[in-house]
Amino acid sequence: MLDRQRESDVGGWLLRVAVVGGGCNGLSYDLYFVEEASPTDAVCEAPLGVRVAVDEASARLLDGTTIDLPAGGADFRFDNPRAKKVCSCGASFEV
Secondary structure, three states, rough: OOOHHHHHHOOOOOOOOOEEOOOOOOOOEEEEEOOOOOOOEEEEEEEHHHHEEEHHHHHHHOOEEEEEEOOOOOOOOEEEEOOOOOOOOOOOOEE
């Protein structure tokens, strides 16, 4: 069940998508909310009005990536054309 009060606390924020070291293949995706983008971030608007911020280093590794949250799904799915190897759970990758 959605917590409407908690949901409204991040209204207007951006979803930061980043690539960080870790996972079985060396790199993994990190998603979290930020109040504002940094001046060097790439910012785009995804469906449903979600604004997404990506730092410069991550943008190079995410170029062409699509992110999906399947209906009823609990996990985001990443389709990253730059990934040469992806772990079985899809949480980490190698370029």
